[in-house]
Amino acid sequence: MQISIVIPLLNEKESLTELHDWIASVMQSNHFVYEVIFIDDGSTDGSWQSIQALAQKNSNVKGIQFLRNYGKSQALHAGFHAAQGEVVITMDADLQDNPEEIPELYKMIKEEGYHIVSGWKKKRYDSVIAKNLPSKLFNWAARRTSGVRLHDFNCGLKAFDQMVVKNIEVSGDMHRYIPVLAKNAGFSKITEKVVQHQARKYGHTKFGAERFINGFLDLITIWFVSKFGRQPMHLFGALGVFMFVVGFGFSLYLGIDKLFLNPTGRLITERPQFYIALTAMIIGTQLFLAGFLGEIMVRSRKNDTRYNISNKINV
Template identity: 75%
Template sequence: MNISVVIPLLNEQESLQELHDWIAKVMLSNHLTYEIIFIDDGSTDNSWQIISKLSSKNKSVKGIRFLKNFGKSQALHAGFEKALGNVVITMDADLQDNPDEIPELYNMIINDGFDLVSGWKKKRYDSVISKNLPSKLFNWAARKTSGVKLNDFNCGLKAYKLEVVKHIDVNGEMHRYIPVLSKNAGFTKIGEKVVKHQARKYGVTKFGMNRFIHGFLDLITIWFLSRFGKRPMHLFGALGFIMFAIGFAFALYLGIDKLFLNTGGRLITQRPQFYISLATMIIGTQFFVAGFLGEIVLRNKTDKKRYLIKDELNLS
């Protein structure tokens, strides 16, 4: 099979038939074999019923239905687990991503040898204040922090080699950082393609300004995990050593001053250096303990499902 198209969705009943027909037309005209995997992330409208009808008419359409809304990252993870195509395309279900871009994305993976190609919505139809400016700031911070030189981390239209999606773990709200996860896993040939962005035709956006706040918090998380996720003691141990060394230096100074210099004639407990020493040594010890606990958790963690599937269509 050439392509798996993975589409997470939430309450997109108006656009699903049109999106399916558009994708099928593109695949047919380019002689590409394909599957479309719709992941219904807890929709409360008729999205699942429409997916069921599409799957009964077209066996290339497959569906996964979550028991409730678990989030886009979990939906992508479920789709990646089921994908079989040599190239995996992700796109949103709201018709803002253009299926006509799929053949060129596919060729960039197959012919140009990219591990991942990310879309760049250079010209957008979103609100400048509520989306464009925060998105530019977010993308700048993501580039500087991760070292991945992409202009649009948030674009849902991306293409991957199959082995990439099988070797990365997308969880929490990390779908924004799949290129960073891929780089950290060793898939470093990452490309970018300017893609056509379309104005939303149906419904309303499911994301508000809080997604950018969450995005920046997730950026800090992924920076920490990429640097210290497999060796937490390297961070906490270093911080603990620095803090303990500062406290010990103050304690040593107080001891020498009391025993040999006896300046000021005050009790040690009346001097501010005593409390600085005590606090920093306690904090240093706590950092060491945090590092040890992190190492223990890392060595004893077990994988746990982060979502529950209610129904599946055309999936073995």
């Protein structure tokens, strides 16, 4: 199979038929062998019934229904697991991503050899204050922190080589950082393509301002995990040793001062340096133990189920 199109959605019933027909037209005109995988992330508006109807009409349509809303990352994870295409395209279900971009994205993966091609919505139709400015700040921080030079990490329209989606773990709210996860996994051929952004035709956005706060927190998490996730002792152990040495240094100073320099002075317990030394050594010991526990957890970690599927179609 040439192309798998993975579409996570939440309450997008009004747009599904139009989106399907648009995708089918593009696929047929380019003679692609394809599948469309809709992942219903706990919709309550009848989206699943629309997917069932589309699957009856077109055998290339596949569906996965979650038992409840688990989030876009979990939906993408399920879609990636089910995808069989050589190239995997992700896009949103709200008709803001243009399926006409798919042939060029496919070509950039298969013929030009990129691992990931990320869409860049250079001209947007979102609110400047509500989405554009926070998005620019978010993307700047993501570029600086991750080293991945993309203008639009949030764009849902992306193309992946199959090897990428089968070898990365998308969890939490990490869907924004799939290119970063891929880079950390060794897939370094990442580029972007300017894509057409369209105004939302139906419904309203499912993401509020809190997604940017969560995005920055996730950025810190992914930075930490990429650097120390496999060997947490390198961070916690180093900090623990540093704190313990500081505390031990203060203790040594207090002991020498009391025994040789000022034996008739204040008791050691009456001096503030004593409490600094005690606190530093306790913190150092705790950090060191945290590093040990982290190493044990990394080595004993097993894959856990992050979502429950209630129904499948053609999968």
